Amino acid sequence: MSIDEISKRKGHKDFVTVVCDIEQGNLVEVIDSHKQDKIIEVLEQQPLEIRERVKEVSIDMWGGFPKVIEKVFPNAVVVIDRFHVMKAVNSNLNTIRKQSGIKVKNNKFILLKNGIDLSAEENEKLELILKQSDRLRTAYELKESFRAIYESELTVEDRKKKIELWMDKARKVYCKAITTISNHIEGICNYFLSRTTSGVMEGVNNKSKLIKRRAYGFVNFDNFRMRLLA
Known part of the structure; x- marks a missing residue:
């Protein structure tokens, strides 16, 4: 898996969190928050048996993501991209x-x-x-x-x-x-376990930015989320 953040509108520090399945190349969730508690609350809605299957989560060096991974994906290691x-x-x-x-x-x-x-x-x-x-x-x-x-x-x-x-x-x-x-x-050294990167996530983020540009930004988060997941 990979977790990252993007802004809802260009030039605004109004971030949403995006979660991607690296192996499948799919965006799996968009969360209207950059705060640990909210991210954990949304991701914990997935059954524990599914979350336990996640072995690695690739992230940047934002301080909050490791805590999220520890709580939500109990068997996963943190991989710094x-x-x-x-x-x-x-x-x-x-x-x-x-x-x-x-x-x-x-x-x-x-x-x-x-x-x-x-x-x-x-x-x-x-x-x-x-x-x-x-x-x-x-x-x-x-x-x-x-x-x-x-x-x-x-x-x-x-x-x-x-x-x-x-x-x-x-x-x-x-x-x-x-x-x-x-x-x-x-986390940096965990990269060498299987050379997991956030490359797929970067591609997802680029597509998300294109959708934002075409829509001139989104005021309504639900519309933004549905467009990205679609």
Whole structure:
């Protein structure tokens, strides 16, 4: 399963919670709240024997979802989606990029792109960028070494040790990201159990946003919910 939140109307912090079956690729529930108690109340309407079958729930790093999972899905482990972890690291890297005052064209795109996917021309630009700041070079190399942990074929425990070693090494550069990763280390490492991601949920969210745009937003939640489930 995957749990996420979306806004009912663009530009408004009026969130609803969406629940998706990752295996089937289906949206299974839309809840008119972002509060733990309400989410739990709605999801507990499903029979316990069904909820006990859920083994993994993929989420972002919002603090409330793990409590919901613990209460509603007693046999499930929390999996922090890989995309959101890398987003935290890339956000820190982007801050360092801005502080470095790099003027090379498209430098943000090149720095945040996976190193393995860079073309020969992009690699040349990358070296030109990194020559201008030792701190930025260190930050970039740390970003790539963190990404490599996700690509490795180690055991879950060995990957956890690698992440902990990475945090010790990167602490002076990635202060904010380190705090985030440290606070969610178990959920981050649970990803390596079966590499569950929220990719299906991202697709569902994109379709939901398209429905919202076509309707110019929804004032009535029941109409919004029925449209999404349909």
